[in-house]
Amino acid sequence: MVKRLLSRAYLWLLLLVLYAPVLIIIIFSFTESKVLGNWTGFSTELYTSLFDYSIHHSLINALWNTLTIALIAATVSTILGTMAAIGLFNLRGASKRTIGMVNSIPILNGDIITGISLFLLFVSLGITQGYTTVVLAHITFCTPYVVLCVLPRLKQMNPNIYEAALDLGATPFQAVRKVIFPEIKSGMISGFILSVTLSIDDFAVTVFTIGNQGLETLSTYIYADARKGGLTPELRPLSAVIFVVVLSLLFIINYRSTRQNKKKGGKR
Amino acid sequence: MNRKLSVLLFSRKAWVFPYVAFAALFIVLPLLLIVGFAFTDETGAFTFENFSNFFAQSEAIHIFVYSIGIAIVTTVFCILLGYPAAWILSQSDMNRSQTLVMLFILPMWVNILVRTLATVALFDFLRIPLGEGALIFGMVYNFIPFMIYPIYNTLQKMDKGYIEAAQDLGAAPWQVFLKVVLPLSLPGIVSGIMMVFMPTISTFAIAEILTLNNIKLFGTTIQENINNSMWNYGAALSLIMLLFIGITSIFNSDDKEHSNEGGGLW
Numbered sequence: 270m271v272k273r274l275l276s277r278a279y280l281w282l283l284l285l286v287l288y289a290p291v292l293i294i295i296i297f298s299f300t301e302s303k304v305l306g307n308w309t310g311f312s313t314e315l316y317t318s319l320f321d322y323s324i325h326h327s328l329i330n331a332l333w334n335t336l337t338i339a340l341i342a343a344t345v346s347t348i349l350g351t352m353a354a355i356g357l358f359n360l361r362g363a364s365k366r367t368i369g370m371v372n373s374i375p376i377l378n379g380d381i382i383t384g385i386s387l388f389l390l391f392v393s394l395g396i397t398q399g400y401t402t403v404v405l406a407h408i409t410f411c412t413p414y415v416v417l418c419v420l421p422r423l424k425q426m427n428p429n430i431y432e433a434a435l436d437l438g439a440t441p442f443q444a445v446r447k448v449i450f451p452e453i454k455s456g457m458i459s460g461f462i463l464s465v466t467l468s469i470d471d472f473a474v475t476v477f478t479i480g481n482q483g484l485e486t487l488s489t490y491i492y493a494d495a496r497k498g499g500l501t502p503e504l505r506p507l508s509a510v511i512f513v514v515v516l517s518l519l520f521i522i523n524y525r526s527t528r529q530n531k532k533k534g535g536k537r
Numbered sequence: 538m539n540r541k542l543s544v545l546l547f548s549r550k551a552w553v554f555p556y557v558a559f560a561a562l563f564i565v566l567p568l569l570l571i572v573g574f575a576f577t578d579e580t581g582a583f584t585f586e587n588f589s590n591f592f593a594q595s596e597a598i599h600i601f602v603y604s605i606g607i608a609i610v611t612t613v614f615c616i617l618l619g620y621p622a623a624w625i626l627s628q629s630d631m632n633r634s635q636t637l638v639m640l641f642i643l644p645m646w647v648n649i650l651v652r653t654l655a656t657v658a659l660f661d662f663l664r665i666p667l668g669e670g671a672l673i674f675g676m677v678y679n680f681i682p683f684m685i686y687p688i689y690n691t692l693q694k695m696d697k698g699y700i701e702a703a704q705d706l707g708a709a710p711w712q713v714f715l716k717v718v719l720p721l722s723l724p725g726i727v728s729g730i731m732m733v734f735m736p737t738i739s740t741f742a743i744a745e746i747l748t749l750n751n752i753k754l755f756g757t758t759i760q761e762n763i764n765n766s767m768w769n770y771g772a773a774l775s776l777i778m779l780l781f782i783g784i785t786s787i788f789n790s791d792d793k794e795h796s797n798e799g800g801g802l803w
Contacts, residue, residue: 276621276625276628277625279621279622279625280622280625280626280637283618283622283641283681284640284641286678287641287644287678287681287682288644289659290652290655290656290658290659290678291644291652291655293655293658293659293662294651294654294655294658297658305658305661305662349555349556349559350556352552352553352555352556353552353553353555353556353557355549355552355553356549356550356551356552356553356554356556357553358549359549359550359552360550360553368553368556368557368560371560371564371565372560374564374568375564377735377782377786378779378782379735379736379738379739379756379778379782380736380739381739381740381741381756381759381760381775381778382571382739382775382778382779382782383567385571385759385763385771385772385775386567386568386570386571386775387563387567388763389567389570389571389574389768389772390562390563390566390567390570392768393570405563406563408559408563409559409563409564412556412559412560416556441549445549469648470648470649472648472649472650472742473739473741473742476760477763487648488648488650491648491650491651491654492650492742495650495654495742495746496745500654504651504654508648508651508655511648511651515643516643519639519643
């Protein structure tokens with residue numbers, strides 16, 4: 270009994286330490302003080318001024334860039350990665366292994382290496398770095414995860430139903446759209462959501478591919494801010510909002526995957 | 538002709554072509570460029586100078602060794618703190634532990650810079666000075682979920698019968714742990730080490746923020762060189778890190794596959 274209690278306590282203590290910084294940010298997003306850790310009474314002022322474009326246009330622009338980059342990169346990655354997974358699933362032998370290995374490079378590599386290698390690519394090709402290069406870079410590190418999300422769904426699929434659709438007169442394209450697509454849709458959605466979170470989260474790859482045309486994403490904005498020493502107070506409510514959004518997204522993913530696991534378990 | 542073309546276009550193998558082209562341009566070519574830049578000077582002539590420069594500078598080597606040291610300390614702390622947590626999680630009943638594991642993984646999806654800044658805020662709040670200690674705390678804080686998850690996964694899948702058998706055969710609890718549980722959970726520890734050690738040696742922003750730029754890690758050195766247009770030297774440093782990552786991951790390639798199968802992070 271004591272052992273149980275102690276182990277419970279250990280877990281909750283660890284969780285408390287893990288969440289303490291995030292909690293502090295959230296708590297102090299409800300006060301107006303310029304300095305973090307200084308409580309000057311409850312206020313939602315920061316939440317209002319955060320969205321005041323006249324004061325914080327650079328922060329709002331950075332937020333807007335972050336979101337659009339994430340959505341574009343995740344959409345392209347999902348399409349590219351799904352096609353790749355379908356192709357890869359039907360390949361055999363050395364080419365399958367090689368593509369699989371190349372696919373895992375951006376996952377295994379440190380962000381900084383991926384960032385620098387892409388930086389050197391754009392420099393060598395003489396491409397001016399900016400919005401497009403950041404999107405391309407994000408597609409590069411998101412697509413491998415989409416492939417890894419979709420492949421297991423293809424493996425679970427009954428391989429005969431595609432052939433059956435062809436035998437029943439569907440064109441290959443129709444068969445893919447009407448037979449394969451519904452089976453792998455959940456993997457694609459997980460891949461998409463994962464790509465969005467990875468892209469929003471990214472700092473190391475973005476900072477090397479963003480160029481010097483004045484473009485900012487949230488990560489680079491926060492980084493520049495932190496280097497100057499003082500954090501813009503509005504970053505507190507923003508981080509709180511982001512945390513809550515990410516939290517909800519994760520619960521959706523988790524809910525989906527446990528539901529699928531249950532389904533899988535039922536079939537067995 | 539038309540029919541043949543459509544068969545080729547819609548053969549499912551062909552669907553991989555766009556990604557192959559994309560990966561060749563954005564994954565393989567950039568890595569080759571790192572190698573290319575590392576072995577040339579500004580004029581593009583072949584040289585070993587970048588590497589001899591690195592090995593001639595005691596400061597650069599010092600930072601490299603120091604970064605590895607910090608990474609090792611971080612990894613050790615992650616194992617010592619994460620292993621018991623993973624063990625406790627694997628002991629509680631299924632539904633409960635799933636939710637708890639989720640809670641441990643959650644913070645790592647918050648922007649790493651925001652989390653680090655929040656850590657700084659916490660330290661300010663508790664009046665603890667920033668520096669090496671803060672750096673290690675911040676690193677452990679950022680990466681411990683990556684250690685708990687794979688260890689939890691292997692412990693979860695472990696056949697509990699082995700433990701009972703060992704107990705029946707008269708092993709003391711510490712013997713059961715050292716001779717049964719620990720060896721069986723080794724794959725989890727190894728992939729945890731991969732997932733903590735690798736990102737730790739390549740971080741740069743975290744160190745700057747947590748030590749007020751007083752301590753430099755290897756990642757910071759690379760970034761500074763690239764920013765100061767020392768691309769060739771920066772590429773050489775990246776290649777050194779890449780080789781280091783490569784060697785470490787070769788040792789672990791089998792376990793990596795296992796942990797991917799276990800998946801479920803997403």
